[in-house]
Amino acid sequence: MTLHERETRERHAQAAGLRASLADLRAMMDRRAQAQMDLWESWITRPEFYPSARNLADYLSLGPGELAPFEAPFASFGISSLNRAEPHLRASIDAVLASLSLIAGQGPAEYPPTEIFAAGPARLAARRAMLFGARRSGTHARIMGSIGISCLAVRDADAPPRSAESHLRAMIGAGADAIRIDTGEGLAEDWVGLSQVVRNLAQDMGLRIPVQIDLPGPQCTVARVIGAHGRLRVGDRFEIVSKLVKGDFPRMTLSQPAQWAALTEGAALSINGGKLQGQVIRLSKGVARVEVTSTPARGARLKPGMVLAVPGVELDLPPLGEADLAVLDLALTYADNISVALQSVSDLETVFGAIDRLRGGAAALPALILRIETAKALHNLPDLIVAAGGRTTVGVMISRPELAQELGYARLTELQDMIFWLCRAAEVPVLWAPNLMERLVQEGRQSRAELNEAALSHPADCVLIGHGPQTIEALEVLSDTVLRAERYMSRSSARLGGFGDWLMAEG
Numbered sequence: 001m002t003l004h005e006r007e008t009r010e011r012h013a014q015a016a017g018l019r020a021s022l023a024d025l026r027a028m029m030d031r032r033a034q035a036q037m038d039l040w041e042s043w044i045t046r047p048e049f050y051p052s053a054r055n056l057a058d059y060l061s062l063g064p065g066e067l068a069p070f071e072a073p074f075a076s077f078g079i080s081s082l083n084r085a086e087p088h089l090r091a092s093i094d095a096v097l098a099s100l101s102l103i104a105g106q107g108p109a110e111y112p113p114t115e116i117f118a119a120g121p122a123r124l125a126a127r128r129a130m131l132f133g134a135r136r137s138g139t140h141a142r143i144m145g146s147i148g149i150s151c152l153a154v155r156d157a158d159a160p161p162r163s164a165e166s167h168l169r170a171m172i173g174a175g176a177d178a179i180r181i182d183t184g185e186g187l188a189e190d191w192v193g194l195s196q197v198v199r200n201l202a203q204d205m206g207l208r209i210p211v212q213i214d215l216p217g218p219q220c221t222v223a224r225v226i227g228a229h230g231r232l233r234v235g236d237r238f239e240i241v242s243k244l245v246k247g248d249f250p251r252m253t254l255s256q257p258a259q260w261a262a263l264t265e266g267a268a269l270s271i272n273g274g275k276l277q278g279q280v281i282r283l284s285k286g287v288a289r290v291e292v293t294s295t296p297a298r299g300a301r302l303k304p305g306m307v308l309a310v311p312g313v314e315l316d317l318p319p320l321g322e323a324d325l326a327v328l329d330l331a332l333t334y335a336d337n338i339s340v341a342l343q344s345v346s347d348l349e350t351v352f353g354a355i356d357r358l359r360g361g362a363a364a365l366p367a368l369i370l371r372i373e374t375a376k377a378l379h380n381l382p383d384l385i386v387a388a389g390g391r392t393t394v395g396v397m398i399s400r401p402e403l404a405q406e407l408g409y410a411r412l413t414e415l416q417d418m419i420f421w422l423c424r425a426a427e428v429p430v431l432w433a434p435n436l437m438e439r440l441v442q443e444g445r446q447s448r449a450e451l452n453e454a455a456l457s458h459p460a461d462c463v464l465i466g467h468g469p470q471t472i473e474a475l476e477v478l479s480d481t482v483l484r485a486e487r488y489m490s491r492s493s494a495r496l497g498g499f500g501d502w503l504m505a506e507g
Helices: 003-043 047-060 068-076 086-104 114-132 164-174 188-205 257-261 322-334 345-359 375-379 381-389 400-407 409-426 438-443 448-455 471-488
Strands: 142-147 178-181 211-214 222-226 237-241 251-254 268-271 276-284 287-294 337-341 367-372 394-399 430-433 462-465
Touching: 003 047, 003 068, 003 086, 003 381, 047 086, 047 114, 047 381, 047 409, 086 114, 086 409, 114 142, 114 367, 114 394, 114 462, 142 164, 142 471, 164 178, 164 188, 164 471, 178 188, 188 211, 188 322, 211 322, 251 257, 322 337, 322 345, 337 394, 345 381, 367 375, 367 381, 375 381, 375 400, 381 394, 381 409, 394 400, 394 409, 400 409, 400 430, 409 430, 438 471, 462 471
Parallel strands: 142 178, 142 462, 178 211, 211 337, 237 251, 337 367, 367 394, 394 430, 430 462
Antiparallel strands: 222 251, 237 287, 268 276, 276 287
């Protein structure tokens, strides 16, 4: 036997062994995925979502590191490492098995039909267009521009007032594919008027411009403050109290009883997106004393309305309050998408129940955008996607500031990528909400960090930009940046390394 023949035989044997190992993993994946589908089956009433749920179950069925040992052997045979297989994992593995069969000389191989590899991306593209508008700029990612009543205020005595029509027309011309109406400003009639202007403009311009309205959700904020006359710095102290009476330190109350219940001695606190951080050093009846551990160089003020988080602590909060129900009633008539912050499938059922009561159970459900803001929501994301997508069109919104405040900036990039990959497998569009280009929006000044962040938005299906005095300029810069980035960057790739809390037990 020649050296070449011996090496060929060894390679055939290696391919056969690799195929056997991958086939065993494929069988295990089937058992795990089917067990998960059995749990999800009752949630799926839309047949068109079933393939998406099945692919998500396949994707989640891989344990941590189970594909990692195959990567180098695959590369040595010139075979796909499966790191771009999110939309069609089962078919991708079957294709690799077929190629290994041919290499090993084990007879004819059956490859999956080519159409299977295009079906998932096609479903995702259709959902992207429905939620965030049709492709206009030549880019994959859409841009959602925000508008509030403050956008229309006169800021220069010599300038004429800006009408809603002229401002929205400029936003659309600058690259906005969809519009988010900020219900934190103005009254219901203002929001209705803005939504009607968007619809009239879209019809006039021959475009489809979806309108999104966000439900406020439970607000975990500072309610009232007394005695806080200056800026706090590291080492200063303030108190959180159940009843607001004067004391020796600045004092504040909280908007949610669940926040007070989460306070323990030693607990870390994050206020105003982490700009002010502290630690509970003493807890007595009705009073929690906090020592400031981090602030900006010039210090930080305590003000009502600031968001307060207790990182690592799950709060038991209702998904809907009085304000949410009022906005939901309006959004059902005037919005294409409704964004809602949820933590569990039980929360989702509460929202569906409220929609049924407001609509009498007769009309179709609106499209939902699931806002992921907490660790609990992140843990329950696969179930939330299937429970929502099984009944209506669904998207996922990554609320980066809220996630960072609860989970820390160190983990944010990793978790964000995992959400992108998970949603790709579920064929669900992702809305990225990172307070993008905030300095440019508010102050008219660009920063290198903000431009870099904008360029990294390419894995998202839509990018949300806030509103402010320079919204139009920011939209133009963002649109140009995204277009340039997509010329040389492709969507990010997963290593299929397993998903921690999302990992399912073997069936």
